[in-house]
Amino acid sequence: MTRIETGVGLVVGRGWVPRAICEARAADGLPYIAVAFAGAVPDWLDDHPHRVVPFEKPGQIFDAFHDANCSHVCFIGGLDRPSLNPLKFDKRLMSWAPKLLPALKSGDDGLLRLLAGYFEAEGFTMVAADALLPDLLVGEGVLTRAQPSEADHADAARAAEILRATGPLDIGQGCVVAQGLCLGFETVQGTDAMLEYVARTDGRPDPLGARGVLMKARKPGQDTRLDTPTVGPDTVAMANRAGLAGIVMQAGGVNLVDREATIAAADAAGLFLWGRAE
Known part of the structure; x- marks a missing residue:
């Protein structure tokens, strides 16, 4: 850089x-x-x-x-x-x-x-x-002790599909998917409001199945200089409150802020942080 x-x-x-x-x-x-x-x-x-x-x-x-x-x-x-x-x-x-x-x-x-x-x-x-800030964008790979399961990989793929489809509508940069179902979609209220909704309304069909993932990604065609999606310690706390297994971030497309504190918070909560390549 x-x-x-x-x-x-x-x-x-x-x-x-x-x-x-x-x-x-x-x-x-x-x-x-x-x-x-x-x-x-x-x-x-x-x-x-x-x-x-x-x-x-x-x-x-x-x-x-x-x-x-x-x-x-x-x-x-x-x-x-x-x-x-x-x-x-x-x-x-x-x-x-x-x-x-x-x-x-x-x-x-x-x-x-x-x-x-x-x-x-x-x-x-x-x-x-x-x-302006080195190492802000998340790279490819899992950053935490917790690792995504096969079910988490499937939910991440479903979440990516949803964001690709809705991206041209310029609505939001994140969604929550569990067991293949979209439990929440980010709108103008932002990620925290979406996660608060998911925490209050558990729509997972199988209580013993996959806990679900939050995915953050840039909208297809989005101006890369503007409004990059962000994940930080507060995101981890909200994802944990919503009962999710982890957070999936588009590698090279999401800012991981306060990196050490965010990874430490995820490790403490037992969540994974995964920079997923398209």
Whole structure:
């Protein structure tokens, strides 16, 4: 991976990855600035060069990145879709509104592609988080003491089939399959909500059969610079609560965050973590 030594602008949300990238840039003495949205400011942001802007004024983001001489931009971290007040729109958002407002009602990939296009029109190069943080993408193989069984392999294949079929609809990046049945599918509410649903509604037909797997994967055709699916310690805790046997991740397509802690949590819970090749 080629290190980006020019300025990087980070549009940050919640989660481990935004902070890890900022800390890595700071430790290496590389230029960066983080921008967070008012009402969604991470509690660690004061330790880094940053600005806080209203959702309705994206022109301030461009100003911050240009002032910091940024060449690259990365969208990273979880962020809920905002409720926008048209009375507060700046000139840029007013010009975007005819396309952006309908996109807010579409899938994440479509919305992020549109936003990325606006940043590229400003002269920035969009990059994925794994271009800024080494070893973020999961590789191929099982990372835990627990190993997937033959039944888990079958459930993983079924889950991959489901995600391939639904990917073009731009709905979600994960599903839960047990004994060949889809017990949950990720939608706009996210992975945690799906796993909470599975934990509350056990649909496994055979109580003594396969416990099931969570699978996370990029949507077919998804822009690889944007919205990479993520697995971390919280995912392991929720998968364990849902009674699953393990987590299957598309090798090269999923960010495994806080890797050591995530693997340790899976080992403690007796779950497997598997980077599955397509």
